[in-house]
Amino acid sequence: MADVLGEIEQYIEDHLAESLEDLRRLTAIPSVSSKHEGIDDAAAFVRELLAGAGFEARVLPTSGHPVVYADSGGDGSGKTLLCYNHYDVQPAEPLDLWESPPFELTERDGRVYARGVSDDKGQLISRLAAIRAVRAVTGGLPERVKFLVEGEEEVSSPSLEPFVEENRDLLAADACVWEFGGVDPDGRPEVVLGLRGILYVEYRVRTLSRDAHSGSAHNLPNAAWRLVRALNTIQGADGRVLIPGFYDSVQGPTDTDLQLLAGLPSTEEFYHEHFGVKEFVNGHTGMDYRTAVYEPTANIAGIGAGWQGQGSKTVIPAYAMAKMDFRLVPDQDPEDLFSKLRKHLDDGGFSDVEVVKLGAERAATTPGDDPFVQLTARLASEVYGKPAVIDPLVGGTGPVYPFRAFLGTPIVTLGPGDPLSNAHSPNESMSIANFLLGTKHMARLLVEFGDL
C-alpha cells in the first residue's frame, strides 16, 4: 500500500506540467457567469478534459447554463464518490489592480495567477490529476466516480437545485467532495462541513426620468438619498438585521459545533496582515470572532448613483442601485426572507424601492461524526503532516442544500486552495505546492474510500 501511494504521489509530481497546461487552457476561457460569457466554450473544454481522464462525459442542459456530467463507470468497491465543481468564475474587475492579465495563467514565486485559478478551475484540474495518477499506477479506480460541474456557482446556482432534484438517480453517491478545499493560514488542511445560504438582491430606485441640475434639490427627489435611507433601515450599526422576522428560523451553533469552533485556529492575524483590518465588526475577537459565522449578515456588495468620476459634477441622480447579499444560516429560508424584506420596505414607506432577487440558496451542514468526514480528516493529516482542522460552518455559500436534501450524502472539502488565493478579488492565485498536496490528498481518498 505504501509503495502504491508513493508511486501515485511520484506520478502526480512528475506530471505537474501537464496539469498546469490544462489549467492554463481552462483559465484562458473567461467564463464569467454573471456576464454569460465563455460559458459554452468552458463547458465543452471541461467535457473534453473529463473524457480525456477516462470518463463518459456529457454536457447536459439546465434551465440556465449547462452542466457537465461525467461517470467513470467503474465500481470495484460498490461505492460511489461524487465530485461537485464549477467552471464559471467571478468577474475580473477591477482590471487595473491585476498585476498580470486575468485570463492568462502567469507563474510568479511558486504561485500561478489567473481568474478562477483557485475558484474553481484549479480544484477541478487537481481532481483530474489525482484520478489520472491512480489510474496510471493501479490500472483503474477502486470505486465509481461521478462529476457534476456546473456553470452558475458564482451567481448563486439558480438552476442546480431543480437539476439535482430531477436527476437524483443519475447523481446517486455515497459521499461527495465539495468544489473547494485547502489549507488555513498556518498550512493546516481544512475539512469544511457546512456552508451558509444566501439571498442576493438588487435594489433599484428611480425618482426622476433623468438626472437634474442639483440647484433644484430643494424640490426634486434624489434617488441616491432614497436608497441610502432605505438601506439604513435594513441593518443597525451593530450589524443586526432590522427586518422583522429575519431571525425567526435561525439555529445557533450546537454544543458539537462550539467544540469544533473552539478548536479552530484563529484567522484574525491573517486578516490584520493581509486585509489591513484595524478592528473587526463589533470588536469581535477570540470565540466571538469564531461564533460570528452563525450570525446571518446583510452585506452591501455594491452601490452606485450619479457622478463617480474625478472632481465635481452637480447633479441630482435620477437612478440609484445597490447590491446586497444576505448570508444565511440553518434554517433560514431565502424565499421567506425575500417576502419579509419586501414587506419591511413597504411598511417603512419605501414601496418605490424595487427589489430584484438575483440568487437564493439555503445553508446546509454535514454532521462532524460522519465516518467519511473522519476518513477525510485522517488522510489529510497523513498527507500534510499536520492535524486537520474541522470547521462546522464557514461564511461562504454554496449549493450544499440540494445535495444534502436530495442525495443525502455527507460532504467534505479538500483541495489546493489557501487563504492567499484572493478568490473573488484581483490577482487570484494558487500555490503550486498546495496543488501537489491537495492532489495527493484526493488520490489517497480515492484509494481508501472503497474500504470505508
Add this chain to the structure above:
Amino acid sequence: MADVLGEIEQYIEDHLAESLEDLRRLTAIPSVSSKHEGIDDAAAFVRELLAGAGFEARVLPTSGHPVVYADSGGDGSGKTLLCYNHYDVQPAEPLDLWESPPFELTERDGRVYARGVSDDKGQLISRLAAIRAVRAVTGGLPERVKFLVEGEEEVSSPSLEPFVEENRDLLAADACVWEFGGVDPDGRPEVVLGLRGILYVEYRVRTLSRDAHSGSAHNLPNAAWRLVRALNTIQGADGRVLIPGFYDSVQGPTDTDLQLLAGLPSTEEFYHEHFGVKEFVNGHTGMDYRTAVYEPTANIAGIGAGWQGQGSKTVIPAYAMAKMDFRLVPDQDPEDLFSKLRKHLDDGGFSDVEVVKLGAERAATTPGDDPFVQLTARLASEVYGKPAVIDPLVGGTGPVYPFRAFLGTPIVTLGPGDPLSNAHSPNESMSIANFLLGTKHMARLLVEFGDL
C-alpha cells in the same frame, strides 16, 4: 431709434449662420474643467473670438485655469458694462444617453445640441453676436464693454474670487450681465437677481486594504455600510440638514423677496412633464415650492462602491466614496460649514470618513429695486412681448459673491437659455429662436445702457 433697433435685429437674423459656426467650433473643444481637458484650446479660441469682435483680448493666468479678459476700450457714455461668462463645461457622461455626439454641434427641430451649447458657450456667442450687430449698424459701442470668461465655473470657480479681488480696477464696471439667462417654461424672459452658494465635498471611506469575499462580512468591516451610515446622519428624511449650527447664518426671504416669489410663474408642471416627478420633496407645491429655494440643501451628487455591473458579485467593498453638494443661502459661509461637517462626523464616531473639499462659494443677491434691474426687465418685455419675471434667488450657484463684494455692481441675467436646455445632462441643447431673442435683448441693453 426704432429704425436703428430694427436694423440691428435684422443684422442679427442675417448673421445667424456665422454665429452658429462660431458655436460649432467652440463646442467642438471638450473643455471639461473637472477633467482638466481642452482648457488651453478653449481659452485661446475664446480670445480669438473676442479679438475678432473688436476687443483687446488677453488670456490671463490664475491660480487654476486661465481666464480670458477683454476690453472694448470705447466709452462714449462714460459707463462700463461687464459680461461674465465661462468657457468650461460639465462632463458629457453618461455618453450612451446622447442622441448625437456631445462635442459635435447637431441641429434638430429648431434646436442645436452639444455639451456646453447652453451652459455657457451659446450665451457667450450670443453676446458676441449682439456686439457685432451694434457695431455694424451704429459704427461703434455706446459704452465700454469688458468680458471676463473663466474656465472653472463648473468646478465651483476656485480661482475666481482671488482674481476678482486682485483685479478690481481692471474689472471695474457700473453693471454686470451674468453668464446665463433666458426664458422660463412659458417663454417669459427671466431676470435672476441671486444665486445660492455651494460647498462641494467628497466623502472617502476605506475599511480594508482590498475587497474581500463577502462570506466574511460577519467580521470584516464594509466601507459601503460605513458610508451609508455616515451619510444618513447628515440629512433627515425631511431634507433638513442635521449638522449642528448649519442654519446659524441663514437669512430667510425678505418681504420684497416673498412678493417677487409670489409673482413667479410655477415650474411645477414643467418638472412633472419633463423630469417625470411624481411628488416634490416634502410634498412642496404653490408658495412652499417657491420659497423652498431659501432652504439650503445637502444633495448626494454621486455614490459608488463595490460591484455595480450586471448580475451578482459577492464582495465586501474595501473602499466607498460619495460626492455631495450643499447649496447655500445668504449668509452661510462654506468654510465655516466645512468645519462643522468635519466636527459633526467626528462627534458621531465617523472620524474614519475622510471629507475632501472640492469647491466652496458664497451666495449673493442684487436688490430688486436697482435701476439696472428695472432697465433690463423693461427691455426684456419689449423684445419678448411678455412681462419679464424677476426671480430674487434661484437654486443654482455661481461666483456672484466676489462681484458683489469687490466690484459692487448690480448683476442681471439675460440670454438664449430655456428650461429644455438640459444643462449638466445628456442632450444639452439651445433653441435657435431663443438665441435670436436673447441676442436682441442684449443688443438693446447695449444701446440703452448708456442713457441709464
